[in-house]
Amino acid sequence: MTDENKHSKSPRQPGHFRGGKGKPGQHGQRRFGSNAPAERRPDQLWIYGIHAVAAVLSNPRRRVLTLLATQNAAARLVEEGASLPAGLKDASPRDLDKLLGAEAVHQGVAVEVAPLEPLDLDALGDARLVVVLDQVTDPHNVGAILRSAVAFGADALVTTGRHAPTETGVLAKSASGALEHIAMIEVPNLATALTDLRDMGYTCVGLDSEGTTSIEDGMQGDRIALVLGAEGKGLRRLTRDRCDVVARLDMPGAIKSLNVSNAAVLSLYLAHRHLGTPTA
Incomplete structure (x- = not known):
């Protein structure tokens, strides 16, 4: 079943x-497997999509490193109640496709974060x-x-x-x-x-x-x-x-x-x- x-x-x-922050597992930080350029490093990852990114920005346990968004996506994040960090960087859909891979449905936004412990x-x-x-x-x-x-x-x-x-x-x-x-x-x-x-x-x-x-x-x-x-x-x-x-x-x-x-x-x-x- x-x-x-x-x-x-x-x-x-x-x-x-x-x-508190909890204890990492025996094998350290979680590893990330992907062919996309954005997910080849074990100490960070990119999360994308309006709902997923809005949730990240509202989570005090997350350490946000970089936020990339189109103007339309940034406006949608605000509509979702997210507070945009001062370091927001403008990006085009093509930029995000190149970063995340063509298969990623990013909706114009991606946030680079440290993994949750x-x-x-x-x-x-x-x-x-x-x-x-x-x-x-x-x-x-x-x-x-x-x-x-x-x-x-x-x-x-x-x-x-x-x-x-x-x-x-x-x-x-x-x-x-x-x-x-x-x-x-x-x-x-x-x-x-x-x-x-x-x-x-x-x-x-x-x-x-x-x-x-x-x-x-x-x-x-x-x-x-x-x-x-x-x-x-x-x-x-x-x-x-x-x-x-x-x-x-x-x-x-x-x-x-x-x-x-x-x-x-x-x-x-x-x-x-x-x-x-x-x-x-």
């Missing part, structure tokens, strides 16, 4: 969590709903999951330092600003983290098309950790073993599996309904 082949409104601000589990505080990714790496899927997580009031996304989604412009654009409104938790070992989450009072609900119970029945307790498996592989065995329940999304139609991001939307809705968490 969590990939193509097997598995099935104000966003909450990161200020709801205790903890990941937090650790101590930053969760009184969070009630978190999403755990077990080697889900496709940036479009991860971005879509982030957007749905923020929309349904999830507090954090938990990943490992390796085999995890990298923070790139593609991911940020797919998330449409959600990357700036959710705590990104990085752990050294996912199985250990799931044990820690259970000790913290979370019911760890893994999604799998062969789950032993329906996801509706799997929603239990006052704190939920939704665990989603990798595209094509699903949950790893040790991850499954550390979940409190492995649940399935029952689908009456001829197709019995969903893309991981689509499965996340349904699961987040059910978790939100179970917890009674307000979306606003």
Whole structure:
């Protein structure tokens, strides 16, 4: 229920969590893989698109290095409520195409930022709903999951330092600003983290098309950790073993599996309904 082949409104601000800048993962800053010239350095990245850039400019945890925008895009950012930095530089669409690559839908604006430092589990505080990714790496899927997580009031996304989604412009654009409104938790070992989450009072609900119970029945307790498996592989065995329940999304139609991001939307809705968490 969590990939193509097997598995099935104000966003909450990161200020709801205790903890400061957090601790970087064992392998240091996240690395960025792209053929575009703008994403070849590990200590910075370019985020583009009106919604994503407006969210960046409103996030006090972001360190903004450079903002490039056309005049029309700058006006749209102001309409979105963003405060433009003094160092705003005029740019043409052709300039941005050259910088970001022809495939990037930049809408006339791009901001160069330092990556967000990941937090650790101590930053969760009184969070009630978190999403755990077990080697889900496709940036479009991860971005879509982030957007749905923020929309349904999830507090954090938990990943490992390796085999995890990298923070790139593609991911940020797919998330449409959600990357700036959710705590990104990085752990050294996912199985250990799931044990820690259970000790913290979370019911760890893994999604799998062969789950032993329906996801509706799997929603239990006052704190939920939704665990989603990798595209094509699903949950790893040790991850499954550390979940409190492995649940399935029952689908009456001829197709019995969903893309991981689509499965996340349904699961987040059910978790939100179970917890009674307000979306606003």
